[in-house]
Amino acid sequence: MPNDEKASGLYVARVCVVAALGGLLFGYDTGVIAGAIGFLETHFNLDPSFQKGWVAASALIGCTIGVSVAGLLSDWLGRKRTLIVAAILFFISAVGTALPKNVTMFVIFRIIGGVGVGAASITSPMYIAEISPARIRGRMVSVNQFAIVTGFLVVYLVNYFIALQGTEAWNIGYGWRWMFGSEALPALLLLVLLFLVPESPRWLTKYGRHERALAVLTRVGGPAHAQREFESIKDAIAHESGSLGQLLKPGMRIVLVIGVVLAVLQQ
Template sequence: MENQSNKTAMNLPYIVGITLAATLGGLLFGYDTAVISGAIGSLRIHFGLNDLQEGWAASSALVGCILGASVAGWVADRFGRKPGLIAAALFFTISAIGSAIPDTFSEFIVYRIVGGVGVGIASMLSPMYIAEIAPEHLRGRLVSLNQFAIVFGMLVVYFVNYWIAGQGDQTWNTETGWRWMFGSETIPAGLFLLLLLFVPHSPRWLMLVGQEQKADTVLSKIMNPEYAKKALAEIKASLHQDLSKPKVRILGQGFGWVVFIGIMLSVFQQITGINVILYYAPRIFSQLGGGTTDTALLQTIVVGAVNLVFTVIAILTVDRLGRKPLMIFGSLGMGICITAVGTTAYLEITDSWILIFMLGYIASFALSLGPVVWVLLSEIFPNQIRGKAMAIAVAAQWISNFAVSQTFPMMMGNSYLMDNFHGGFPFWIYGAMCIVTILFVWKFVPETKGKKLEDMEALWRKKSDLVPEEPVAAGSTRV
């Protein structure tokens, strides 16, 4: 919306309500991916894992994430965003139960992959659904709420892991404690499934499948009927282009370039090292910081709290400052801090310094690549290719996540790297990737602040010099 009258036409309580329901997918995303941090030590002992198997225990869920993200676009376009989220909730529930009761390491891996499928679907569909029901002037903040939910889910499970670990000694945790950690996920998964029964279908998906009347009904709940009609007309115009214009498809017509940008944003979010910190924080603090396991778990909670606080700051500023400034300056802070982590490890200056620099890294990520990449991915793709294009980008994100998560324990367990770099080597690699991220965002990523979703096709066509960008008509309604 560009003016105050348009803003006041919104049914804000209803919009926020369905947004919060959708963000439970983000909470489960965070919960499922971070629960491994408290359980990985016990799993290693219980199943007798080596370094390679430990990496597989942490990263196996990411195989499911890749699969889930790969099919999420097809599911979203064929059945709708809402049924896709319901399927994700079912996968979360099955995984939580199965991961808590395995007799063998192979069984554990299977159920972690099942949960990963749920994460992959939810990681794409939750922000996509929110973007498609959000007013333009609130879209950045509402989509960022999904990242807040991811971070909140991580913080919750850090507390849950710490509490469960305190219920018994090391022997109890090795045999039983880690099972309760994974089983606890059934509570938020069940709540997510229940709330999804009450949210509407995305109006843009309804238009994609020709259900114009139902789309009008949903839009009329989001805003008053007058503005709903205008919004419906704009969505319809973006989906039904004049036949004289080039056909919209993933590759060609300028859209291959935007898909490439989406893929690279996803890759940079991962290869800058964030999930190494989130998955392996207790091990990093124990191995490099010299603390006990209990102290490491407490430090992990501090990491989660900082992540949450600075994500809130990003939510409050993303629609004011814009996407690019947050991405560039946040990546710079990440690069400085993660390089410092590697340097302090190399110089064997541990104690509190490792924690301080890791908190600075987490704060910078929470202001930039954490929430803003998801905002950009939900915004930059034109309506007609959004489902498929976002699926490709999110699948690339999980592939990168898998590569980083699988290689980190191998690097930390490598005797040559530890003897010569004292654990600092991988963190220097992540710092270098932060610099590459800054250059890419500065050169290639457009600012999407204040643009409606229906503007995206014209923006990319203009960049490819295929058709002139048409001005937005005066008084148009932006949603």
Template sequence: MENTKHFNFKYILSISMISALGGLLFGYDWVVIGGAKPFYERFFGISEIPHLQGWAMGSALIGCIVGAAIAGKVTERFGRKKPLGLAAFLFVVSAAGTGWFNDFNLFIVFRVLGGLGIGLASTISPMYIAEVSPSIYRGRLVSLNQLAIVIGILAAQFINFFIADVVPDNMTDLEIMNSWNGQTGWRWMFWAELVPAFLFFVLIFGIPESPRWLSKNKKMDLSKKVLLSIGGKDYAEDVQKEINETLQETASALSLKKLFKGKNRSLIIIGIILAFLQQWCGINVVFNYAEEVFASAGYGVSDALFNIILTGIVNLVFTLIAMQVIDRWGRKSLWLMGSLGLCTLYVFIGLFYFFELKGFALVVLIVAAIAVYALTLAPVFWVLASEIFPNKIRGAAMSITTTSLWLACFLLTYSFPILNKTMGTYGTFWVYAGICVLCFLFVKYKIPETKNKTLEEIEDLW
């Protein structure tokens, strides 16, 4: 057990929080489109075209996939710090451009650029935090990235609600398109992201490079200097020794063939499966298609936007709880609890839609599902993904895992309007319930507990 007295917790927390700003922008950029959806769809004339609705919502995820796919190579060559700066720059460009142009194709281009930033940040931020965190704090600190994502989501929901004028329930599509919301309001929803994006870009210059990356690139003195700032002389010497030992096992360059060989291949397959299961548990459709989900429950546009804020507040509260328990309860038990909880709630949500039972009770079930997800699968995935891979392949393996997550997210987001139309909302939620059962079984039999272990100890565990 590490001696917590010698840790410079303020320093560890500050650099982790700066890195986690990537998560905040990830959350904002990902969800802001849900509040703008009723208005830009009318503006671009796609409100009755399901495949273009799906493309508008899912296009950013193409950028996410590309960003996550290149993150491994980029982080191996340039470290963790510089690529985070690139992600911040992409967020700035995307936020400015998405709201500026009147052409749907250009709207898509800037959404893809924002997705590229999300792909980079979602891969690198939790990996960076894991690599600078002592094991006793790592679960909570990596969960800080999830907390930042949730804050970004909630910020987008509040900003969407306060920017949008009240929309009477009897307004036609043409009236909505010609309103302030339909012409200008949705643009300001995207432009509001410029403030945190620029702040992230400036602050990223103040954090150190990852000691694991520095050691891997034979910059031992710089690595030890960072570790000294984190935990003092004894901690720096012990951790540097552990890092050196794991790196000495394979000093040669990492090839794609080695990446998918033996234990490495098994771990990467596990990471890919976890990514798909975490996405196809289905909760993200509530964030991306919240307006449609609440409209199906009998709410108008303005009431739906208010309910979306409620989901964001619950998401934040239960993420804070997760940060307190993830290092005590463990990763595996939280994931198992979340899978069963979501499965049960989805069955009941499907029944409500099937029997056309609308109103407050359905909102309670949806909000409860978000609470379960925020407490369990949401933070646990990012912690596990940042922990399970050996030092020598972490950058590349994390890139593959996060690419898989965004591919799964794209398929989920793009397919929801189509599934919703062909199977009904009830059938779609029952499909997600079945996937949650698979989620439970896979983790129960394939994933060991990793709490309170150093990254090097977890490497030995596998």
């Protein structure tokens, strides 16, 4: 592999790892409740027939909102700034769920975190796919999936470590707060690192920022790649069309059904 191609590949890998922190926070935020729910139940004296389930599942409301608006938001703000918004939501949720005055406030902050989960689940793989050269795109997108399951693993280990730091009474009073608050660290890391990565070249091209798009494409693949990819992106944008109704056409229905079923089974 030529030196310039190797260097650009390393740069793309670093950028994609930063974006994949959104996937890690997806797993972290989703999994943190598992180790804390028992202590929460006792601390807030939750009704196990309803309140416990509501507290555990409340983040899914935010996920639904985040997924619903992420596409529009990433087109309006850009992929990078949408991820910045998600990182801020993760941070707010981490602090808020660690220091709630009551269970209602806890649920509100969990929903806020869920919005971040939904936004990151859409925007992180989108950004990675748009900034990666075709030769390594599949590998780079898979980094996001790896980051999600890593987030689950990390938070389970963190929860376990925190639970070992005190007695049952300490965990009921304070341990669960540290579990949720621990998410603030990766959220802050993502927020800071996002200021060091470029915007998606596709988004830049779509909104007429051609010089910046070419600069990003040159950085990730060299001058020859940049010009080819730039022309390809412009051509794709020029021919963009479609509606939700097209998904119901005979050739697309089976693809839509398979995609939805796989997504449901994954959860």
